[in-house]
Amino acid sequence: VQLQASGGGLVQAGGSLKLSCAASGRTFSRYVMGWFRQAPGKERVFVASRWRSGTTYYSDSVKGRFTISRDDAKNTVYLQMDSLKPEDTALYYCAAGSGLIFSTQYRVKSYDYWGQGTQVTVSS
Numbered sequence: 001v002q003l004q005a006s007g008g009g010l011v012q013a014g015g016s017l018k019l020s021c022a023a024s025g026r027t028f029s030r031y032v033m034g035w036f037r038q039a040p041g042k043e044r045v046f047v048a049s050r051w052r053s054g055t056t057y058y059s060d061s062v063k064g065r066f067t068i069s070r071d072d073a074k075n076t077v078y079l080q081m082d083s084l085k086p087e088d089t090a091l092y093y094c095a096a097g098s099g100l101i102f103s104t105q106y107r108v109k110s111y112d113y114w115g116q117g118t119q120v121t122v123s124s
Contacts, residue, residue: 001025001113005094008118011084019079021094021115032100033070033077034111037090046106084122091117
């Protein structure tokens, strides 16, 4: 699976952005899809995931502001980001993983494939 993330940009605090992650391959639907982010000088951290069942999970820092969705017909996963804050500034990565269990979905190493990242900058 190859992943291509897009949609990042510069936005003012309180604004919105929608990230997209297009996947190649016919087996997209079998994967758990996740979004992670990495701020300068910090580790890559979990943001959100969406399972094949439709169940979603979010980090506490984005819960209620971000929404992850997927369109299996288009092999694409999205991250709608609303009420953006300066602390949301980071490089955002999409990822695909198989064989995940609930407790491991937050770990970078649990995911098999990664996109190249798209920069999100939120100005105050």
